[in-house]
Amino acid sequence: MRACLSFLFAGTMLMAQTIDRTKPPETPPIPSFRMPPVHETRLPNGLTVVLVEDARFPLVSVRLSFQAGSKFDPHDLPGLSSMVAGLLTQGTTTRSFRQLAEELTSIGASLNGHTNPDVLTISGGVLAENTTKLLDLLADVTLNANFPENEVALRRQNAKQNLLAQRSQPAFLANEKFDALVYGSHPYGVFSTTTEALDRMDRDSIVRFRDAFFVPNNAVLLLLGQLPPREETLQLVRDRFSLWKEKTVPAAPPKDFPASKRQLVLVDRPGSVQADIHIGRLALTRTDPDYYPLVVGNAILGGGASSRLFLDVREKKGLAYDAHSELDRRRDAGVVTAVTQVRNEEVGAGVEAVLDNMSQMAKAPVAAGELTDVKNFISGGFLISLETQASLADQIDLVQTMGLPKDYLQMFTAHVRSVEPDQIQAVARKYLDPAQATIVVVGDAAHIQQSLEKFGPVQVDKAK
Amino acid sequence: MKCIFLLLILFCAVLQAAQPMIPIEKYTLKNGMRVILSRDNAIPVVSVYMIYDVGARVEEKGRTGFAHLFEHMMFEGSANVPKGMHFKLVESNGGTLNGSTHPDYTDYFEVLPSNKLAVALWLESDRMRSLAITKENLDNQKEAVKQERRLSFDNRPYSTAIVDRWPELAFHNWQNSHSLIGSFEDLNSSSVEDVAKFFKTYYAPDNAVLVIVGDIQIPEAKKLVEQYFGDIPAQPKPAKPDLSEPANAAPRTDVYHDAHARVPGVIIGYPAPPRRSRDYFALGLLDVLLTGGPSSRFQLNLVKGKESLIQYQAEIGWPFASSSDYKDPGDYAMFLLFKPNFTPEQIVEQAQDEIAKIQKDGVDAKELERARTLLRSEQINALQSSLHRAQLLGRYEIFDGKPELINTALDDFLAVTASDIQNAARKYLTPEHRSVLQILPAPAPAAKENH
Numbered sequence: 008m009r010a011c012l013s014f015l016f017a018g019t020m021l022m023a024q025t026i027d028r029t030k031p032p033e034t035p036p037i038p039s040f041r042m043p044p045v046h047e048t049r050l051p052n053g054l055t056v057v058l059v060e061d062a063r064f065p066l067v068s069v070r071l072s073f074q075a076g077s078k079f080d081p082h083d084l085p086g087l088s089s090m091v092a093g094l095l096t097q098g099t100t101t102r103s104f105r106q107l108a109e110e111l112t113s114i115g116a117s118l119n120g121h122t123n124p125d126v127l128t129i130s131g132g133v134l135a136e137n138t139t140k141l142l143d144l145l146a147d148v149t150l151n152a153n154f155p156e157n158e159v160a161l162r163r164q165n166a167k168q169n170l171l172a173q174r175s176q177p178a179f180l181a182n183e184k185f186d187a188l189v190y191g192s193h194p195y196g197v198f199s200t201t202t203e204a205l206d207r208m209d210r211d212s213i214v215r216f217r218d219a220f221f222v223p224n225n226a227v228l229l230l231l232g233q234l235p236p237r238e239e240t241l242q243l244v245r246d247r248f249s250l251w252k253e254k255t256v257p258a259a260p261p262k263d264f265p266a267s268k269r270q271l272v273l274v275d276r277p278g279s280v281q282a283d284i285h286i287g288r289l290a291l292t293r294t295d296p297d298y299y300p301l302v303v304g305n306a307i308l309g310g311g312a313s314s315r316l317f318l319d320v321r322e323k324k325g326l327a328y329d330a331h332s333e334l335d336r337r338r339d340a341g342v343v344t345a346v347t348q349v350r351n352e353e354v355g356a357g358v359e360a361v362l363d364n365m366s367q368m369a370k371a372p373v374a375a376g377e378l379t380d381v382k383n384f385i386s387g388g389f390l391i392s393l394e395t396q397a398s399l400a401d402q403i404d405l406v407q408t409m410g411l412p413k414d415y416l417q418m419f420t421a422h423v424r425s426v427e428p429d430q431i432q433a434v435a436r437k438y439l440d441p442a443q444a445t446i447v448v449v450g451d452a453a454h455i456q457q458s459l460e461k462f463g464p465v466q467v468d469k470a471k
Numbered sequence: 472m473k474c475i476f477l478l479l480i481l482f483c484a485v486l487q488a489a490q491p492m493i494p495i496e497k498y499t500l501k502n503g504m505r506v507i508l509s510r511d512n513a514i515p516v517v518s519v520y521m522i523y524d525v526g527a528r529v530e531e532k533g534r535t536g537f538a539h540l541f542e543h544m545m546f547e548g549s550a551n552v553p554k555g556m557h558f559k560l561v562e563s564n565g566g567t568l569n570g571s572t573h574p575d576y577t578d579y580f581e582v583l584p585s586n587k588l589a590v591a592l593w594l595e596s597d598r599m600r601s602l603a604i605t606k607e608n609l610d611n612q613k614e615a616v617k618q619e620r621r622l623s624f625d626n627r628p629y630s631t632a633i634v635d636r637w638p639e640l641a642f643h644n645w646q647n648s649h650s651l652i653g654s655f656e657d658l659n660s661s662s663v664e665d666v667a668k669f670f671k672t673y674y675a676p677d678n679a680v681l682v683i684v685g686d687i688q689i690p691e692a693k694k695l696v697e698q699y700f701g702d703i704p705a706q707p708k709p710a711k712p713d714l715s716e717p718a719n720a721a722p723r724t725d726v727y728h729d730a731h732a733r734v735p736g737v738i739i740g741y742p743a744p745p746r747r748s749r750d751y752f753a754l755g756l757l758d759v760l761l762t763g764g765p766s767s768r769f770q771l772n773l774v775k776g777k778e779s780l781i782q783y784q785a786e787i788g789w790p791f792a793s794s795s796d797y798k799d800p801g802d803y804a805m806f807l808l809f810k811p812n813f814t815p816e817q818i819v820e821q822a823q824d825e826i827a828k829i830q831k832d833g834v835d836a837k838e839l840e841r842a843r844t845l846l847r848s849e850q851i852n853a854l855q856s857s858l859h860r861a862q863l864l865g866r867y868e869i870f871d872g873k874p875e876l877i878n879t880a881l882d883d884f885l886a887v888t889a890s891d892i893q894n895a896a897r898k899y900l901t902p903e904h905r906s907v908l909q910i911l912p913a914p915a916p917a918a919k920e921n922h
Contacts, residue, residue, distance in 0.1 A: 025698075026698050026699070028550075028551050028593070028597065029551050030551070031560055031590060031593060032589035032590055032593050034564065034586055034587045034588075034589055034590060035586045037564075037565045037584040037586075037587070038515040038584055038585065038586055040514060040515055063513045063514075063855070064491060064851060064854070064855050065491065065851065066851060066852065066855075096765070104775065105766070105771060107765070108764070108765035108766035108770070108771070109766045109841065111764070111765055111766070112764045112765065112766045112841040112842075112844065112845050113837075113840070113841045113844055114844065115844045115845060115847060115848030116848070117764075117765075132848075132852065133848075134844075134847070134848050134851070161774075161775065161778055164778070164810065165774075165781050165810075168734050168781045168808075168810055168811075169781065169782075171733040171734055172628070172732075172733055172734045172781075172808065174733060175628045175731050175732060175733045176627065176628070177626060278730055278731075279626060280621050280625050280626050281618075281621045281622065281625075281626055311558070311562045311567075312558035312559075312562060312568075313558050313559040313562045313563065317558075318555060321615065321618075322555055322611070325611055325614040325615065325618075326618075327618055327622075328615060328618035328619040328621075328622045328623075329622060348618075348621075348622050348626075349618075350618070350621060379563075380559070380562070380563030381563075383562075383563050383564055383565045384562045384563060384565060386565055387562075387564065387565015387566055387567075387583065387584050387587075388565065388567065390514075390515065390516060390565065390584055391516055391565075391566075391567065391582050391584075393514060394514055394516055394855065394856055394857060395855040395856055396855060397852075397855075
């Protein structure tokens with residue numbers, strides 16, 4: 008009966024109301040979404056266990072993360088943590104690769120190891136009805152991976168071929184050079200493994216890395232989704248991980264980074280039909296007091312299709328398809344970079360346009376309307392990112408692994424909303440000053456070097 | 472008490488079905504625009520998806536890339552939306568948006584906090600009603616498309632071979648074989664009149680489907696849709712081009728020398744069965760057996776085993792479509808990167824051998840059951856995204872007139888038997904039907920600008 012009434016009511020509204028098409032419709036402010044409760048506990052061996060109930064879909068996501076990312080790679084073995092991560096699912100003392108693969112498929116699960124500069128994570132997802140079996144497999148690859156010689160050799164060969172393929176991508180070459188310049192001799196400066204390092208990575212070095220870092224007090228286990236009752240879930244975890252022995256872990260490398268300075272490096276890529284431009288410098292981490300002003304400032308400069316770089320470089324000047332800026336937020340340091348790709352004859356105009364937009368950020372305060380718009384953009388994007396279980400799991404895992412305040416996700420939008428124009432100008436003076444910007448251009452030196460010389464001395468490097 | 476009982480029943484029903492049930496409400500406006508609503512209040516987000524029944528396969532000779540160029544024009548403003556404001560209004564309301572051009576359709580979406588629904592409907596209706604077609608906008612977007620081409624194709628390994636060369640091998644009818652991104656020459660010669668004609672012909676309400684999925688109230692959404700779209704005039708149904716391929720056309724083989732590639736690759740394709748035919752579903756399962764998940768035959772036998780492949784992808788409709796938006800004529804095709812100590816001929820033979828094993832020996836029950844579970848798991852995972860649900864609903868409506876396939880297509884795949892798979896493999900995936908494009912690393916050429 009109620010449904011009928013509301014239908015009639017809607018019909019009446021339709022007749023009575025006309026709309027004003029000439030202006031955007033008035034809508035209420037972006038709604039808030041309450042994060043699901045996060046239940047955190049610690050086993051006696053130091054393993055942090057995080058449980059989050061999310062009943063939207065009959066799925067469960069798992070993340071087992073170690074402070075064992077690529078910054079922990081030995082100096083002569085860049086790429087070792089990534090090699091370890093990739094090999095975890097290639098065989099254990101109890102299951103061959105084939106058995107692991109077939110068991111995973113048969114329960115509708117995925118399980119993969121991967122690394123970033125700070126963290127090595129084993130990520131998995133499974134149909135909720137098979138959660139227990141996925142935990143069996145997770146425990147097996149975590150505790151019993153045995154890195155068979157033939158799998159090590161195969162992975163090494165394939166990694167070399169992938170490296171070769173990646174080296175044909177201009178963005179890879181740009182990122183590699185940029186990280187080396189801004190992060191200096193800190194391991195963050197090493198963007199990728201090398202053929203020589205892959206040749207040196209034998210089974211012993213792989214096992215040593217695993218043994219050093221795969222300890223419970225260095226790990227966080229997150230389970231999120233349609234979970235069994237909490238105590239039952241915890242017991243499933245205890246049954247599989249409580250015999251794992253606590254141990255001291257190696258310290259992270261010292262946080263020494265070079266001072267920022269203006270420098271221009273051209274990576275020569277003969278045959279390039281366009282130039283990839285990356286401009287930026289060392290900035291900050293998520294726990295820095297300037298973090299939220301820079302998040303907002305970065306979005307104004309180059310976040311999305313309403314940003315200044317997009318509107319100026321792409322829409323107004325027609326120089327590029329893509330023009331954006333981004334924050335690389337690592338645990339011990341971060342970087343802000345503006346990125347665009349322009350055709351060879353426009354390389355000078357492209358670099359100039361990016362530098363102009365960067366310096367403008369410090370010169371004038373952001374107008375109130377632009378600031379409100381960009382805060383909405385960030386807040387809405389954050390809300391939308393919580394739609395899938397995997398991205399919610401990644402966000403919660405981030406809080407755990409990057410040492411963030413426990414209320415980071417709850418407070419994120421409020422912090423963004425509180426940023427004032429003078430704070431943005433202040434961080435722009437610090438981090439978007441062209442006088443301190445590292446400029447990396449990847450392109451055909453024969454065609455573009457001359458146009459770059461007006462920006463200062465050009466160091467030309469050969470693409471490896 | 473009654474309510475609780477009801478809830479329990481629903482909950483059980485959800486658990487027993489192969490996948491969660493997506494609610495669907497479909498109706499048609501007076502002007503012929505089809506509307507599909509699907510409510511899900513789990514999170515305050517809404518996806519608005521507008522799909523037009525026109526794609527690159529309708530393009531005429533001399534106008535390659537036009538459907539895509541037109542898609543760019545859709546973001547350049549309309550009677551009440553100033554130039555540049557389309558992106559701005561979505562993003563400043565906390566949303567994301569995009570558009571994309573496919574062989575058989577063109578689509579646009581906005582994902583927004585759910586109480587911003589009206590903004591998306593206002594924007595979509597205003598450009599359907601009154602797109603700003605000016606020379607300035609057109610010239611600007613021609614440049615943007617050329618930059619897109621340089622960035623995404625001309626400067627990248629494999630892309631030109633895949634997008635420009637492969638369709639020329641796989642198809643014999645020009646409507647199917649021409650470049651979707653287009654030549655610079657054709658882009659340059661497109662006129663404002665071309666844009667106006669294309670707009671009037673194809674961007675009419677009766678040639679479009681609007682899908683809204685997420686945190687909505689159905690009566691309120693219906694009211695808004697009527698207000699914004701109800702009075703946009705219908706247009707005559709556009710003629711469909713003849714896409715048919717000649718019967719028994721000979722397969723073709725070619726070599727593409729790629730200046731940006733460092734690792735050799737090969738594309739292998741076979742003409743595929745009609746959409747939603749028995750063989751189509753069988754090939755879907757066959758594809759999972761060959762290339763899906765960590766226990767696929769390509770992974771176990773070629774990446775491991777022979778240690779020849781480095782990466783692989785395969786799909787019905789590859790590279791532009793997958794099973795949900797595949798439309799015949801099309802191919803089942805695979806793209807393989809391999810180690811340089813193998814020849815492309817050896818790789819083609821190895822892939823064909825894997826298919827031959829299924830043609831000869833069939834598939835055992837355990838392996839088939841694994842493939843079914845993998846397929847089910849992938850589908851449920853994908854359905855989490857409201858945008859993905861909207862895309863599926865819109866595509867099933869455009870292609871089949873049946874959005875409810877979102878709830879039953881999985882069952883059609885799960886019903887495939889081992890002998891269906893064997894029969895489809897024998898009928899379609901034979902060397903006699905096989906086209907091949909080898910992509911070999913070439914030395915960097917003397918730099919030349921592509922104008």
